[in-house]
Amino acid sequence: MKRTFIIIAVLSLIMSFTFNMGAQEKKAVRKVITFDNTPVKRPYSPAIEVNGTLYVSGQIAIDQLTGKLIEGKIEDQTRQVLKNLKNVIEKAGYTMDNVVRCTVLLSDIAFYPTVNKIYMDFFPKDPPARMAFAVKDLPMGALIEIDATAVK
C-alpha cells in the first residue's frame, strides 16, 4: 500500500515536470534584430524573429554608411534594397534561401521587368512567393521597397 502510494507520487511528479517542460517550449520567444547604427527613434525594428520565423521590415535603398537614399536609377536602388535585405537576414542568422515570401512595392509599374531581372540574381533557385504592385508614394521618395518573411 505504502509502496503503491510512493510510486504514484513519483509518477505524478515526473508527469507534472514533463508537462511544465512542454508548456515552456510552447512560449514564443521574441528576438529583435538590430544594428549598432539603427536610429533609436525609428518606430520599427529591422527585423523580429519569433519561433523560427523572421519578419523583415520593408527596405528602401538607403546607404548604410550615410543613412541617405542612394543616387541612381531603379537598377541601382533595386540592388541596394536587396543588399540591405540580405544584410538584415544574414545578421539574424538566416539566408536568402530561407525567404518564403516578399512584398515588392514600386513607385512605377513600368519598373516591373527591370526589377525582376535584378531580383532573380538574389533568388536564383526556388524563389519566394511574392506580391508586387505600384503604390502612390514611398518613404524618402524611394523608387522601390521590399519586405520579406523567412522561415528556418
Next chain:
Amino acid sequence: MKKVINTLNAPVAIGPYSQAVEANGILFISGQIPIVPETGKIIEGGIKEQTQQVFRNIGAILDEAGYEFKNIVKSTCLINDMADFKAMNEVYSGYFPDNKPARAAYAVKDLPMGALIEIETIAIK
C-alpha cells in the same frame, strides 16, 4: 523545410516568384492576378469576373498544396480603384461563408498586367 508548390491549373509565374511556398505548416501563396492559366492573359470582363478568376487561381494552388479555402488565415486585397471595393467584397464573401480570414484591403496605383485586382493569401492547416 521550404517546399515550392507548382501547378499548371494556376497561371505560371510572370516573374521570378513561386506560385506558393510552404514552410513550417504555413502556405504562402503569391499575389494572384486574374490570369487565365490556359491563355496566360487577363480574363475578359470587369471586377467581378476578375475577382472570380483570382479565386479560381488561389483555389488551384490551395488544391495542389493540399489546403482548402477554410485554411486561409490572412489575405491582402489590392484593387486598382476603391470604387470596385463593394463588388470585390460580394465575390470574396462567397468563398468565405464563415470564419472569414483577417484581411487588409486597399487601392494601389497600378497592378502588373493592368489587372484590376490582386489577392495574396496565407493558409495554415
